[in-house]
Amino acid sequence: MKVLISTDIEGVAGVFHPQQTRAGNPEYERARVLMTHEANAAIAGAFDAGADEVLVNDSHGDFRNMPPDLLDERARMVMGKPRYLSMMAGVDQGVHAVCLIGYHSRAQGRGILAHTINSFAFARVLFNEQELGEAGIYGALAGEYGVPVVMASGDDAFIEEHRPLLPHAVFVQTKRAIGQTSGISLSPAQARSAIRAGVAAGLAQRAAARPLVLATPLAVRVQTQTPALADLFCQWPSLQRLAAVEVGFDAPTVQAAVRMLNCLSAMSAVLR
Numbered sequence: 001m002k003v004l005i006s007t008d009i010e011g012v013a014g015v016f017h018p019q020q021t022r023a024g025n026p027e028y029e030r031a032r033v034l035m036t037h038e039a040n041a042a043i044a045g046a047f048d049a050g051a052d053e054v055l056v057n058d059s060h061g062d063f064r065n066m067p068p069d070l071l072d073e074r075a076r077m078v079m080g081k082p083r084y085l086s087m088m089a090g091v092d093q094g095v096h097a098v099c100l101i102g103y104h105s106r107a108q109g110r111g112i113l114a115h116t117i118n119s120f121a122f123a124r125v126l127f128n129e130q131e132l133g134e135a136g137i138y139g140a141l142a143g144e145y146g147v148p149v150v151m152a153s154g155d156d157a158f159i160e161e162h163r164p165l166l167p168h169a170v171f172v173q174t175k176r177a178i179g180q181t182s183g184i185s186l187s188p189a190q191a192r193s194a195i196r197a198g199v200a201a202g203l204a205q206r207a208a209a210r211p212l213v214l215a216t217p218l219a220v221r222v223q224t225q226t227p228a229l230a231d232l233f234c235q236w237p238s239l240q241r242l243a244a245v246e247v248g249f250d251a252p253t254v255q256a257a258v259r260m261l262n263c264l265s266a267m268s269a270v271l272r
């Protein structure tokens with residue numbers, strides 16, 4: 001059994017503030033280590049469940065947060081960007097199951113550090129009129145490869161949002177949201193034990209898990225944070241301007257939709 005562990009930072013126990021998610025300050029230096037140890041707990045859980053091979057990808061920001069020398073030496077690391085499968089990089093390597101660690105609720109959600117892909121650029125993302133966050137978008141990308149998400153960790157708001165989309169997954173709650181930048185967290189040690197057990201339980205039930213499959217082609221709608229962002233995105237000739245802060249495009253596959261969203265995210269840097 002080959003397992004992919006996709007690792008973000010906003011859903012990690014002890015992470016509450018944007019500073020902890022951005023390089024260049026001591027808060028981030030501590031948070032990236034917390035993230036790495038949650039990834040290690042997931043790797044341990046995968047080997048407990050009988051995995052022969054574990055790929056762990058770094059899926060936050062510049063995709064190079066986890067210090068390689070702190071990661072469990074049994075895993076192989078997918079790091080750095082750009083990469084066209086983004087948070088799901090590695091899913092094309094013949095994996096049988098995916099686990100999502102440190103994930104968070106979508107833009108406009110009530111969870112800690114809620115956003116979808118790029119908090120500066122996107123206020124909402126809808127695929128076929130269904131509003132999705134990162135776990136939904138990338139869960140569907142894994143689904144396109146026939147791979148189910150068997151386990152996911154994050155706060156209570158993330159879990160509440162994503163349980164209907166991923167009904168077969170084992171969810172592990174690392175903290176409870178009070179607001180966007182406040183909540184009640186498990187200790188890192190307790191979160192790691194729960195993640196290790198959750199990954200093992202999710203993989204044990206893998207035969208019953210179904211990939212998340214969305215109907216294609218997809219009609220994608222994106223609500224932008226400002227009209228200027230919509231002006232910018234519509235420089236791309238195939239994008240349609242639907243409203244002052246709304247653009248739309250059609251995508252033949254989830255992968256095509258993800259790649260377009262990541263192009264728009266990269267473009268948005270010129271307006272920062």
Ligand SMILES: [Zn+2]
Pocket residue numbers: 008009010059060061
């Ligand atoms: Zn992130």
